[in-house]
Amino acid sequence: MLLEHVLDKPRAWLLAHDMDPIEPWQAQQFQVLVTRRLAGEPMAYLVGHREFMGRDFAVTPEVLIPRPDTELLVETALAWLARHPEAAVLDLGTGSGVIAVSIALAMPNATVTATDASATALQMAVRNASRLGARVDFAQGSWYGALPSLARYDLIVSNPPYIARDDEHLGQGDLRFEPRGALTDGADGLRDLSVVVAGAVDRLRPGGALWVEHGWDQAAAVRALFNDAGFNQVSSLRDLSGIERISGGSL
Numbered sequence: 001m002l003l004e005h006v007l008d009k010p011r012a013w014l015l016a017h018d019m020d021p022i023e024p025w026q027a028q029q030f031q032v033l034v035t036r037r038l039a040g041e042p043m044a045y046l047v048g049h050r051e052f053m054g055r056d057f058a059v060t061p062e063v064l065i066p067r068p069d070t071e072l073l074v075e076t077a078l079a080w081l082a083r084h085p086e087a088a089v090l091d092l093g094t095g096s097g098v099i100a101v102s103i104a105l106a107m108p109n110a111t112v113t114a115t116d117a118s119a120t121a122l123q124m125a126v127r128n129a130s131r132l133g134a135r136v137d138f139a140q141g142s143w144y145g146a147l148p149s150l151a152r153y154d155l156i157v158s159n160p161p162y163i164a165r166d167d168e169h170l171g172q173g174d175l176r177f178e179p180r181g182a183l184t185d186g187a188d189g190l191r192d193l194s195v196v197v198a199g200a201v202d203r204l205r206p207g208g209a210l211w212v213e214h215g216w217d218q219a220a221a222v223r224a225l226f227n228d229a230g231f232n233q234v235s236s237l238r239d240l241s242g243i244e245r246i247s248g249g250s251l
Contacts, residue, residue, distance in 0.1 A: 002033045005047040042174040052098045055105075057128050062120040063096040064182045065174060070159055072239050073213050073246050074102045077157050080209055081107045087154035089113070090203070092143055092196055095182060097125030097136065099157055104134040113137045113153070115146040118181070143192075144199045152205050158196045159213040164189035190221055197225040204251050211248035219244035 003014060006029050007022065022030075033046050044050040044065045049058050052066035053074060059065055077099075081087055085107055091100035091114040100114035114136050116122045122138050129136045139146040163184040169175055175183060185192040193214060200210040210231070214222045219236040226234040231249030239245035 001043060001047060002030060002037065006030045006033065040173070041177055045177060053102045055102070055132060057096055057098050057101070058124060058131070059096050060124060061177060062118065062179060063124050064178055066096060066098045069239050069245050070099065070213055072237060073157055073159060073211060074099055076211055076237060076246060076248070077103055077155060078106050080155055081110055084154055085109045088152070090153040090156045091115070092156065092158035093160050094125050095121050097128045099159065100125065100136045101129050101132055101134040104129070104136050105132060108135070113139065113147070115139045115141060115143070117142045143195050144203060151203070153203055154205055154208045156200050156204060156208070156210045157212070160192040160196055161185045162189045162193055162213070162215045162218060189215060189218065190225070193222055194225055197229050201229050201251065206251060209248060209250040211246055213246050216243045219247055222247040
């Protein structure tokens with residue numbers, strides 16, 4: 001993958017030209033990337049992109065690396081939108097924009113808005129939307145504070161920071177290199193989820209729905225947040241690993 005990136009050639013070309021010499025600057029660039037990879041830096045950051053729902057999204061160390069787990073959130077949103085194709089959709093904490101862009105491309109009649117507190121993350125999301133031809137409106141700010149006070153939506157989705165600040169996984173694997181503020185809420189892992197769920201009550205139109213991604217052991221706690229906020233039909237859905245990965249409800 002690193003050699004494909006440096007030479008800008010596909011795997012089949014590499015196999016067919018395995019004895020070809022490469023330029024010294026290419027060899028140097030390759031060795032630099034190998035050294036970074038051996039230090040544990042994620043491949044997505046080294047090559048600058050990652051696949052999500054069949055599309056290639058640009059990523060940098062300023063945004064989370066898209067993961068297959070989050071595809072369940074998009075698939076659930078699309079199933080809801082199949083019954084409401086012209087709905088107004090809000091993606092809170094969009095990061096690289098994979099959720100909002102994927103929804104906008106699949107449901108062109110929907111109106112999609114995406115927010116993030118990070119200006120650099122929003123720049124990446126705008127770049128991905130433009131490159132892939134998705135129509136998304138972007139706004140910078142903290143959760144609902146990024147939006148006009150009278151703005152209302154039919155569907156809200158979010159993959160907020162949900163790792164507790166003292167979780168040992170923050171010091172392991174790819175998480176060591178990802179933006180800390182996009183991983184943990186700096187508290188117990190439920191603080192930002194609480195803000196998203198509680199705030200949705202005043203932002204959803206009657207009959208609207210909210211779905212959020214959360215940690216592998218947080219489903220029961222997140223369902224309690226939905227119930228306390230007055231949501232109906234509260235439930236959790238399992239990902240391909242059998243883990244309750246997202247929870248949601250309607251008003």
